[in-house]
Each structure stands twice: as C-alpha cells, then as structure tokens.
Amino acid sequence: MDKIQQLGRHTLDRFSAVGRATYLLIGALFGGRPNLVKGFPLFVKQLYVVGVLSLVIILVSGLFIGMVLALQGYTVLIDYGAEDSLGPMVSLALLRELGPVVTALLFAGRAGSALTAEIGLMKATEQLSSLEMMAVDPLRRVVAPRFWAGVVSMPLLALLFSSVGILGGHIVGVEWLGVDHGSFWSIMQASVDFKDDIMNGVIKSLVFAFVCTWIALFRGYDAVPTSEGISTATTQTVVQSSLAVLGLDFVLTALMFGN
C-alpha cells in the first residue's frame, strides 16, 4: 500500500510541477500590461548576461566542431573521391542538427544553470518575497526579461555557431586538406536551401530556447530555498533541458526533414 501511495504522490507532484511551470510562464508573459519603458533596460541587461557572455564558449565550440566534422568527413569521403561534397556535409550537419542542438546543450549548461542558481538564491535570500512586499510582481520584474533574453539570444547564438563551424570546416577542408575552394562553396550553395535548412534550424533553436529557458526559470523559481535545494535545482535544469532538447530534436527533425 505504501508503494501505491508513493506512486500516487509522485504522479501528483509531477503534475502539480507542470501546473506551476505553466502558471509561471503565463504570469511572466501575460501578467498585466507590458511596460516597454521600464522593461527594455532589464531585457538588455539579461541579453548581456545570457547572450553576450555565452558568446565565447559558443564560438569556440562551433569552430572546433566544424573543424572536426571536416577532418572526419574528409577521411571517409576521400575514399570515394567525393571530397568535394565536404562543404554540403559540414554545412547541412551544422545548420540542421548540430548548430541548434549543441548550442542548446551549451546554453543549458552555461546560461540555464546560471539563471536557476540566480533565481534560486533570490528565493533563498527572500528577495522575491521582498519584491512582492513592495507590490512588484517578481514574475514580470525578474522572470519575464530573462525569458525573453533567452528566447532572443539562442537563435542568434545558433546562427553564429553554424557560421563559425562552416568557417572552421573551410579552414580544415580547404586550407589544410586541399579541397578545391570553388567546389567547396559552390556545391554547398547548390545543396543548402535558405528556407528548408537555415530557417528550419532557426525554428528548432527557437523551440529549444523556449524550453531551456522555461525549465531554467521554473527550476530556479520552484527551488527549495536552501543551499542544497539550489544545487539540486541547478542539476535538474541541466539534465532536464538536455533531455528535452535531445527528445524534441528528434521530433522536430522527423517533422521537418522526415518525409
């Protein structure tokens, strides 16, 4: 009987967490009239924390992943005399999959965990309660700017990741391994489509941004206000965001490129 009760409690906990997360999102996005004059500086500040400070790790990872893709792809393609297809291989892999997915994973580790820890500590030190005492809605003052900053910055980061990765592939493929410069770019241009490949990648990273930021904010806002609770919440953010990104990526890929 105890087992059954445990199962029931677990299920109820899960569902009430989903409910609280939805409540948080609705409160942050639609809670009252948006005040652009007051909200915009907060948004810019968060864009700096979430986006600009993630640039270095995104750019360096993009460069190296592009270089590794080119190096590995070359060794296989050269056997079939198809090393000219290195360009489309690197660019399609980056634009469709690796750009959005790896950016989202890095984002969850770099920015998501920071968001969770920050909001969790705000809760633990009762800053959120103080805001409420002063009749400031913490959902709109604290959560909303961070949410929008995440949603705006992740597609930009993913685009930068893909661009830098393609340049990295160019460095290894063309400059180092000697693939023809003209065919590298022209075959790439012939096989990459703006709408099908680039825009679908952007849509993917928008979805990932939504999910990652939402999970990070909810985990922070819902954290048990102790040092242990914050550490658990940070771990949960990274684990759940990563799993959600990988699962959603499969669904989105099946919908976009599966036919």
Place this chain on the structure above:
Amino acid sequence: MTSRKVEISVGFFVALGIAALIFLALKVASAGVTGSGETYTIHAKFDNIGGLKVRSSVKVGGVIVGRVESIHLDPEDYAPVATLAIDTQYDNFPDTSSLSILTSGLLGEQYLGLEPGFIDETVEILGNGDYIEDTKSALVLEELIGQFLFSQGNDD
C-alpha cells in the same frame, strides 16, 4: 557607465547574429540568386526520371535557368511528368527544344539539360503551361549493365 558598456556589447551581439544570418543566407545558401525571381512553368513527360528530385536544377549549357517544381505520375499512361519553373528572363525557348536527364559527374546528382531547338516560322515559343515533347529519359545504371552483359553474352 557600466550600462553603456552592456548596451554596446548587446548591440554588437545582435549585429553579429544578424551578420551570421546574412552570411548563411548569401554565402552558404545563395538565397536571392536563384529561385526568388518570377518564373513560368513548363511540363515535360519522361519514360523514366531516374534520380531526378524536386528542386533539381534545369540547365542550358551549364547555366541554371530554373528548377524542377514538382514531379507526379500521369494517371492515364503512368508516365512521370516533371513540372519545371523557369526564370522569366529566359522566356524564348522554341517548342522544338529537348530535355534530357543528365548526371553531374560519375555519381553526382541528376539535373535536367535543356537543349534549345531551331526556330522558324512554324515553331512557337514555349509559354506558361506548355509541354516539351522531345525528352530523353535518365540513364539507369542497372539497365545499362544489364544490356552490356546481355550483349556480351551474345558475342560468345
């Protein structure tokens, strides 16, 4: 002062992101160079389209003049019909032109080669929705090998 620094770096970040999008659009996907202009459609019926796909290019002497817009099977004689979207700046092909399915390189992807035909008083210019009568089907490697083996067998 610090907020100014923050705003400047955010401005750089957003500008960099937009620059990346433009780089990807122009340099990687070459959007705007093909496919964005006005097009007219031409149909062509083949016996076998081989590996031709939607968005395969239509070339005249190596120059891309259009793309395959759709491929479907004619329900009456079960022949594949390809619908081509040709750029309107190339709108004076005579209806004696011929289409053949070619392969770029030995194992490359397949494209349509458009060979402009002769022009005299009785020949009309291809317009929107016209059919090209003179088509050559794709070379299917398996059939070629089969024919080769068959002819080898006959020699003995």
